[in-house]
Amino acid sequence: MSTVAPETIDVTLGERSYPVWIGRGLLDDHARWRAALRGRHVLVISNRTVAPLYLERVAHGLDGLQWSSFLLEDGEAHKTFANVGLALDALSKLGATRDACVIALGGGVVGDLAGFTAACWMRGIDFIQMPTTLLSMVDSSVGGKTGVNLPAGKNLVGAFHQPRAVIADIGTLDSLPAREYRAGLAEVIKGAAIGDADFFTWLEQHADALAQRDETTLVQAIATKVRYKAGVVARDETEQGERALLNLGHTFGHALETAGHYTTLLHGEGVAVGMLLAARLSERLGMSAPADTQRLEQLLNTAGLPTAVPAGFDPEQLCALMRLDKKNIAGTLRLILWQGIGRAQIISGVSESDVLAVLRAATGTHR
Numbered sequence: 531m532s533t534v535a536p537e538t539i540d541v542t543l544g545e546r547s548y549p550v551w552i553g554r555g556l557l558d559d560h561a562r563w564r565a566a567l568r569g570r571h572v573l574v575i576s577n578r579t580v581a582p583l584y585l586e587r588v589a590h591g592l593d594g595l596q597w598s599s600f601l602l603e604d605g606e607a608h609k610t611f612a613n614v615g616l617a618l619d620a621l622s623k624l625g626a627t628r629d630a631c632v633i634a635l636g637g638g639v640v641g642d643l644a645g646f647t648a649a650c651w652m653r654g655i656d657f658i659q660m661p662t663t664l665l666s667m668v669d670s671s672v673g674g675k676t677g678v679n680l681p682a683g684k685n686l687v688g689a690f691h692q693p694r695a696v697i698a699d700i701g702t703l704d705s706l707p708a709r710e711y712r713a714g715l716a717e718v719i720k721g722a723a724i725g726d727a728d729f730f731t732w733l734e735q736h737a738d739a740l741a742q743r744d745e746t747t748l749v750q751a752i753a754t755k756v757r758y759k760a761g762v763v764a765r766d767e768t769e770q771g772e773r774a775l776l777n778l779g780h781t782f783g784h785a786l787e788t789a790g791h792y793t794t795l796l797h798g799e800g801v802a803v804g805m806l807l808a809a810r811l812s813e814r815l816g817m818s819a820p821a822d823t824q825r826l827e828q829l830l831n832t833a834g835l836p837t838a839v840p841a842g843f844d845p846e847q848l849c850a851l852m853r854l855d856k857k858n859i860a861g862t863l864r865l866i867l868w869q870g871i872g873r874a875q876i877i878s879g880v881s882e883s884d885v886l887a888v889l890r891a892a893t894g895t896h897r
């Protein structure tokens with residue numbers, strides 16, 4: 531186990547608070563995370579890729595407890611209501627009482643589904659996030675958004691349910707495929723693009739070190755993004771206002787993910803393309819300058835992320851999917867638009883013709 535003290539960031543929500551620990555070897559630091567377990571029952575939710583790599587190390591920390599595991603098939607397509615039902619069955623087979631805990635060991639798919647399962651069992655039990663992807667470390671494990679997809683769209687069912695602790699063992703990233711690592715960088719860049727111009731500049735300066743996974747730089751990037759998100763969530767836990775800004779690029783991105791049946795773009799890739807589309811729409815509406823869009827595009831490119839809509843997407847279908855976005859109100863599109871590096875705003879009543887114009891230009895289907 532590493533002897534370097536982990537970075538610790540507290541997510542404070544009024545009277546409540548929970549720690550996010552970031553460091554190498556934390557899965558083996560059983561004393562640290564076992565203190566967050568209150569009862570005797572534990573269900574570890576993971577998937578068939580991650581469990582063979584890391585479940586045993588978690589299991590060593592569960593000695594003396596009654597525990598079992600529930601493993602998802604790998605992929606976004608398995609973040610379903612049906613799998614929540616099966617995970618709840620696993621809790622009932624375990625005889626889990628109200629003091630039971632769910633441990634989410636994996637990326638954002640596992641974390642979102644496990645958190646929602648914990649929110650549902652007996653109207654809410656504890657859960658601990660053990661994120662194993664960059665994306666889940668910097669974003670999905672923090673802030674308590676949990677849920678699953680429906681055929682009609684992403685994350686349409688869910689609950690706000692905060693974890694008791696987040697254990698981000700960066701050693702797990704050693705086995706993360708390069709494409710997944712790059713997808714995680716998209717959510718780091720998003721945080722900087724929305725609310726931290728200095729961090730954006732720092733990312734521009736450290737893009738090469740991040741691409742090479744330099745550990746000191748990486749920990750600094752993860753901690754900065756988590757600190758930023760923790761601040762937003764502390765001010766607006768249930769997305770009554772400011773938190774919606776964390777959705778920059780997601781109205782477009784979720785539509786692209788869904789239309790591609792989760793096989794074309796990863797979530798982070800959809801967010802990268804979506805941020806560029808949001809930037810272009812913002813330019814079109816006179817809210818941001820082309821020079822800022824160029825800097826965003828450049829940083830995404832340097833991070834190895836896609837910035838163009840892949841071939842075969844239909845603008846009308848994407849627009850129809852965007853109508854089911856959770857931010858919309860009174861039947862009109864409500865999007866996060868960009869005002870340049872470090873500034874974003876939620877805008878209601880965005881006209882579909884402007885959205886379609888941007889989508890048509892991006893898909894080369896001008897009318």
Ligand SMILES: NC(=O)c1ccc[n+]([C@@H]2O[C@H](COP(=O)([O-])OP(=O)(O)OC[C@H]3O[C@@H](n4cnc5c(N)ncnc54)[C@H](O)[C@@H]3O)[C@@H](O)[C@H]2O)c1
Binds near residue numbers: 604637664
């Ligand atoms: N709740 C939130 O606030 C929030 C925020 C951002 C994203 N999300 C959700 O998170 C999901 C995306 O998360 P993700 O990018 O982590 O995807 P993911 O969970 O699908 O994981 C990506 C891939 O990496 C594999 N993997 C995970 N850890 C690994 C490791 N250490 N070594 C090798 N392989 C590993 C997984 O099996 C999977 O194939 C989406 O469903 C998205 O909607 C939620």
Ligand SMILES: O=C(O)C(=O)C[C@@H](O)[C@H](O)[C@H](O)COP(=O)(O)O
Binds near residue numbers: 684856
């Ligand atoms: O934490 C948030 O708030 C976010 O919006 C973070 C997003 O990166 C994340 O993808 C989230 O799952 C999107 O939530 P949704 O409410 O748009 O489904």
Ligand SMILES: [Zn+2]
Binds near residue numbers: 669717780797801
């Ligand atoms: Zn996201």
